[in-house]
Amino acid sequence: MLTAVGSLLRLGRGRFVRCPPFPPWGLPCYSSGGAPGESGPQGEGKVHRVPAQHRPSQFDKKILLWTGRFKSLEEIPTRVPPEMIDAARNKARVKACYIMIGLTMIACFAVIASAKRAVERHESLTSWNLAKKAKWREEAALAAQAKAK
Secondary structure, eight states: OOEEETTEEEOSSSOEEEOOOOOTTSSOOEESSSSTTOOSOOSSSOOEEOOOOBOOOHHHHHHHHHTTSOSSGGGSOSSBOHHHHHHHHHHHHHHHHHHHHHHHHHHHHHHHHHHHHHHHTTOOHHHHHHHHHHHHHHHHHHHHHHHHO
């Protein structure tokens, strides 16, 4: 079993080989052993993950609140794991999609209701269009008569 652990490559049970470290902006930091930041094989092949921390913006804090991760702004720590923010964003994205689906269905029913009322008044798009074009023709004829005088 090959597992990449920070600057160590784990080759199975308790065997570690050094490899160049990942860039700091890339993958999250890992360490093998008890304390965060320590490197080297310690213990019976236990690998403890030290998650990289992310300072949430105000928008991220609102998303964390809206998705139910925290109950108030004061509970949100100054540093949050990026996985938590990604999960909250995904949950917020799904909630927003459900809201848009609901609003679309409400709009469909509103259009159906207004169309039924228009049918009762004997209105249609065709009659509106014909009336509008007749009005334009009348205005054009009046403008032509005004120019002729």
